[in-house]
Amino acid sequence: MxxxxxxxxxxxxxxxxxxxxxxxxxxxxxxxxxxxxxxxxxxxxxxxxxxxxxxxxxxxxxxxxxxxxxxxxxxxxxxxxxxxxxxxxxxxxxxxxxxxxxxxxxxxxxxxxxxxxxxxxxxxxxxxxxxxxxxxxxxxxxxxxxxxxxxxxxxxRGFKLNTGGGKATGTKPNALQHPGSLLKNAFDNLFDGLMESEDGEKQAAEAVGTPLLPHQKQALSWMCARENKSALPPFWERRGELYYNRLTCFSAKEIPERVRGGILADDMGLGKTLTTIALILTNFHKGKPLPVEKCVRVANEFFSDRRAVCLASAIIKCGGGGVGQSDKSLVLNSSNDKEIIAFHIDSEEGGESLYDFKYLRIFITSSQCLHLLCSMLPFHPQSQPCHVVFLCPYVCVCVCVCVCVQDQFEQHVRANVKLNVYLYYGAERNRSKAFLSSQDVVITTYNVLSADFGNKSPLHGINWLRVVLDEGHVVRNPQAQMSKAVLDLKGQRRWILSGTPIQNSVKDLWMLLAFLRLKPFDAREWWNRVIQRPVTQGDRAGLQNLQTLVKCITLRRTKGSEVNGRPLVAMPEKTVCVEQVELSQSEREEYELARNEGRNTIGRYVTEGTVLRNYADVLAILIRLRQHCCHPDLLSKTSLDLGAAATPAEMRERLIEKLRFVLASGSDEECSVCLDSVRLPVITHCAHVYCRPCIAQVIGTEQETARCPLCRSEIKTNELVEFPQEEMEEEKNTNPDKWRTSSKVQALMGNLLRLRCEDSSIKCLVVSQFTRFLTILETPLREHGFSFVRFDGTLSQKKRTQVIQEFQSPAADGPVIMLLSLKAGGVGLNLTAASHVYFMDPAWNPATEEQCIDRCHRLGQTRNVFVTKFIVKGSVEENMVKIQKQKQDLVEKAFGCRNPDRKTSRMDEIKALMEL
DNA sequence: ACCGCCGGGTGCC
DNA sequence: ACCGCCGGGTGCC
Structure with missing residues (x-):
């Protein structure tokens, strides 16, 4: 055949x-x-x-x-x-x-x-x-x-390679005339139109307290179907007695392993977390809901003393007929120790028996514990078999910000339902596998997960029913420890939640498919050969295959999506405008002075070809100019005059010090490896800043001596200088007597006062990269009687929730303004109470600003949203905005090949900024 | 007969 | 393997 x-x-x-x-x-x-x-x-x-x-x-x-x-x-x-x-x-x-x-x-x-x-x-x-x-x-x-x-x-050795057009790859080379543009378009559309409406809607289990919107019911229906249905994975088809994979031409007698899960890639704010909570409660086993309430009663009855330490949990379905059937026998098959224990239960006559419960959760720790359990249950030695299902513990959710997700559970699960949600986080976290197994939901962060990984990680020793990656796009570098930790989690069902599933290229998709264990692409070789290489080489068939693949496992709706001719969610409009700010004469004079000085310095570096060697210096100059645009007092604390450095070591010390200063000021700097905002910044010996994981990867992959991606200096792991993520400047209380205003402050205050006259109920976000600028802004806000809160990276988790609650509360005397540091808070931050956003200073990365806007322009926003970006006319800020635009174009054009030449483009950027 | 030829035994790396 | 290779049997035409 x-x-x-x-x-x-x-x-x-x-x-x-x-x-x-x-x-x-x-x-x-x-x-x-x-x-x-x-x-x-x-x-x-x-x-x-x-x-x-x-x-x-x-x-x-x-x-x-x-x-x-x-x-x-x-x-x-x-x-x-x-x-x-x-x-x-x-x-x-x-x-x-x-x-x-x-x-x-x-x-x-x-x-x-x-x-x-x-x-x-x-x-x-x-x-x-x-x-x-x-x-x-x-x-x-x-x-x-x-x-x-x-x-x-x-x-x-007598083997001549043919370079002629013989076909050797699985897919025929089929290059396009214009691979770049076509590919880009097709890739853009990769995640479009993945709305599976045929599934219809599914009602959430009773325990879900928040009513689901129609599109969320659709998502729930789709997710349940993905977990329960037995459709073949993409590219597999039945051919007679065999299963055949169209792409790899592999065939097998056994049905290929199905992917129970997928990617929920709905836009931010469409309620991915709520839908997932609904899924957890609605689709437990055999499509039945998680047995929450009754289960608690049983648990209390038998295990109030908590003497049963759990290694695994089982759900025992107590027969279809419930009370009516009298004799039952149970066979428990513990997956942990492979032992099969058979025993019997008998129902009691009258009164409430175990069979009144449709499901009964039994914790099994060991055979001893099981015997203990047997002695507690009303067993009868001779009875008929009944159906028993052995299940693993429940859900492990990986998130960036634990507390937010925990809040969501509290918010969306009915109060009378006891759901065991455990935050696996912090130094005091309970590392007992037994304890964790007994939870309904365990929430942890990617950092904790990767810190535990390889170190007797309890989470990796548990066979989860479901593993959910929240904001799953954060794991995309397969080299990273975090990715390895995530891939090693054992789970029957696997989900990725992500508002932005693809950030840079096809490459990033592999991580997602590998996590979902989509055969055979979870092995890098098959992914590279069948998908990645054909796609990057412009092969139409390869792209089509990728599209098919993604379509099978992804559901994505955008804020603007329509279902049955109706918008998914009625989103209020968003208006973005730039307000140009004129500097006062004295400000202009100071600015020009600094600019000329900086321009001379950088110009000299350019002609000498030493820009990258003096990178920290250049950044410091740029940041000073940007600070000049905001407020003169932002500069006061900087003792960063170049001076004459005695030794090279001293010089380096100063450069690193400068960079620390740049980072400490809150500037959203970019990592030249991942091209994203720096996360966990570290400073190299040669004074360049990267994400720790990014530079660790560079060092790790280099055979002998690793070199700095920007200046090619030798770099070593032990010479990297840590920078605490949210290190704040020493003093926050600037003396209010000495307080002075600035053109930008004036511009903001003018807006705020005007707004208050029009509608005093409007709330605003005032956003700056410079936390010190936020401090400066506090004075005039107080002066004009604005009630405000402040949200920045220094806040403890507890304080964060408190501040957000305060701001979001509709109380009449509540705060109307939030001073927000650009990078603070997680993506999940919900600030829908605000409808006006003021960006005090431009960021390098336009996506960072977009994220910030999305915190209030999201589901739940009732007003139209207005965004104002203050830009100082004729300044470095204007140039930054231009570069932002160019960058966006570049990213669109250079799709597929991520890092064309960072050294050159970074140089060009610096030159453009200084108009050199 | 220090060869050629024949036909049986045999067989991845 | 309906091959190649090995090694023993054999030997004019």
Missing amino acids: FPGRWRFGSDRHGEVDLFTDRYDLSAETLSQAIRAAASEEPDADGSVLFGHLQGTVVGLRYYSGVVNQGEMVGLVRQPQNQYDRNAVMVANIYGNQVGHIKRELAAAMAHVMDNNLAKVEGVVHSGTKNSFTMPLMLSFWGKEENQNTVKENMAR
Whole structure:
């Protein structure tokens, strides 16, 4: 039925056993080896095709792995092979060994593979007549600079790579005329129109206190279906007795593992968290709700003394008929220790029996504990079997800001429902696996998760019913510890919640698919070969496949989406305007002085070609100019005159000090590795700032000496200077007597006063990167009798919630203004009470501003939203806005290749800023 | 007969 | 493997 399909009779099994005895590579360890190799799969970006080669796979009869015509195979080096240290193993997509590469060819390939000169890929194009060997098309991919080395190496051993147009990849090369633009458009649309309305709506379980909006009921229905339905994963289809994968041409007898979960990529504010809470409560097992209320009564009855320490929990369905049926027997199959314990229960006559409960949760700790349980339940030694389902503990939700999600649980779950939600966070967190297993929901942060990872992490030892990644797009670098920690969580159902599923490129998608365990793309090699490379090379089919893939597992609606001709959510309008601010004469004079001085300095660096070496200095100059635009007193605390540095060490100290100052002032600086705002900033010895994980990756991937991505100086992990995320300036209380105003302050106050006259109930966000500026603004606000709160990074978790509640409360005498530091707070921050946003100073990253606006322009906002950005006319701020725009264009154009040349573009930016 | 040729045994790495 | 390779048997035409 499938040409070129081989299977071997059991008559040879004796040999196989003999063989495996000699060479111990059981199926388990083999697939582990392949998985390990696949997880270390390097990024294939920038790989070019060196050529093809027809090779031979031998030893087919010794292995059970079968291959279809057109199927891709994996090639794994086996340096430990006792017969030939050059051995190259051939395996199919599922990691079953098919055979080996012929000895002579393997010898040539081993050198290339071991030295990472090329990645060799195999595809079986044509079948074979015999059952001993088969032809295999090999293709060699690698960095341009290795091309000749590889070709010569292979040629020397008598293997000539064909560079002609032979087809060797699984998908035919099918380049587009204008890959860039078309690709960009298609990719933009990748997450569009993923509204699955056929599922209809689903009512949430009773325990959900907040009524769901229609689109949330749809999402709930879709999520339940994704968890319960048995549709084949994308690209799999049934062909007769077999399951066949269209893309990899792999076929299997067994039904491929389904993805129970997916990506909920609704826009921010559409209620992803609420929908997920509804899912947790509504779809427990067999589509039934989480048995919350009654379960608590049972638990109290039997375990009030908490003596049962739980290693696992089980749900026992007490027969379909409930009270009526008398004799039941239970078979518990504990997945932890594989023991199967059978026992029986009998119902009591009259009164409330266990069978009154449709579900009963029993905690099982160990067989002793189970015996304890048995002695407590009314068991009868001779009874009929009934159905028992063993389940794992419930949900692990990974989030950025714990408290927000916990609040959401409190908000959306009915008060009379006792839901055990545990915040796994903080130094005092309960690390007992038993305790965590007994919770309905465990919430933790990505940081805690990765800190625990590899260190007897209790969360990794639990088999969760459901794992949910909130703001899942934050994990996208597969190299990062955090990603590894996330991928290692065990769960039956897996969800990613994200308002922005793709931030930079196709590459970022892999992490999501790997988390969802979407076979076979969770292995990097298949993802690279089938999706990533074709897509980045402009292959239309590759893009189509990606679209199909994403469509199958994603639900995304935007604020503007319509369902059945009606808007999803009626969102109020948003108006953004720029208000130009004129500096006063004295301000202008001071500004020009600083500008000329800075321009001279930077101009000198430019001609000397030392801009990047003096990067911290340049940033300090820029930030001073930006501070001049806001308020002169922002500069007062800076003793940053260059002076004459005695030694290079002293010079470096000063540069680092300057950078600390730039960061401390709250400026939203950019990391040149990820091109995003710096998270967990660290300063290198050469005074450049990066996210800690980003630079750690740079250092980690470098073989010998790592070099700074900006200036190529040598960098070492132990020389990185930490910068506390929210380090604040020493004193906040500037002397109110000495207080003076500035043009920007005037501009803001003018707006606020005008607004108060028009409608005193309007609330405003006043946003600045400079927390000190917020302090300065406090004085005139008080003076004019505005009631305000302040929200910045220094606030404790507790204080944060308190401040937000205060601001959001509709009380008449409540605060009308929130002084907000640009970077403070998580993405989940809800500030819908405000409808006016004032940006006091422009940020480098326009997305940061957008995020800030979305905190009030989101679900629940009833008024139209007005955003005002103050920009000082004829200043560095104007140039920043221009660069913001250019950057957005650039990101759109340069889609697919993330980091064109940061050194050059950063230089250009600095020059443009200083008008050089 | 220090070769060629024949035909059986055999077979991944 | 309806191959190649190895090594033993064999040997004019």
